[in-house]
Each structure stands twice: as structure tokens, then as C-alpha cells.
Amino acid sequence: MSAHFDTTADIAAPHPDPAEKWLVGLGISGQDGLVWHYYLIDRAADAEAAVGGALGRARLEAHRLPHRGEPLAYEVRRMHQDLFGQWVLLRPRPDDAVLVGCE
DSSP, X not given: OOOOXXXXXXXXXXXXXXXXXXXXXXXXXXXXXXXXXXXXXXXXXXXXXXXHHHHHHHHHHTTTOTTOOSOSXXXXXXXXXXXXXXXXXXXXXXXXXXXXXXX
């Protein structure tokens, strides 16, 4: 008797690495030009999910900061915790770079 194991869920939905976080900058138009707001996002599977988390947090804070609008630019950087417990910013990967820069 053979057993069949379905592994498609593991392939289709990557699990976030607990030793990784994302630093997401949202460039929002202010009175004196572009103002950057940075958010530390954890448990995001990829850069797009990290930006979604940052946008959600920015919208929750919008009632306290009335000058906020939709972001005009994004900066997305992956962070990794090394074996000594220190967090370091990693260079953007080619698949992350899609979300970096101005619209």
C-alpha cells in the first residue's frame, strides 16, 4: 500500500522565514517635497506582501497625520538576522527591485 502526500501547498505558498523582516519606505508628498515613512514588516512572504503590510499600517495611521496621501515612491529592503542575533539590511534582489523607485 502506498501513501500519497500532497506537497503543492508547500510549493505554491512560500512560508516567511522567521529570521527575515522587510524595511519598507513609503515616499509621500509633503509641504516641502517627498517625506519618507518607514515600516518594519515581519511575516511577509515577498516584497509585494511587505508593501501591502506597510500600506495597511500607513492607512491606519492616516487619521493622525492628515497630510498623508498615497505613496509616490517605494523603497523595499529585506532584513536578515544573522547567527549572532544582529539584523542587517540585504541588497535588493532582482525580484524585489520591481517595487523600488518612483511611480
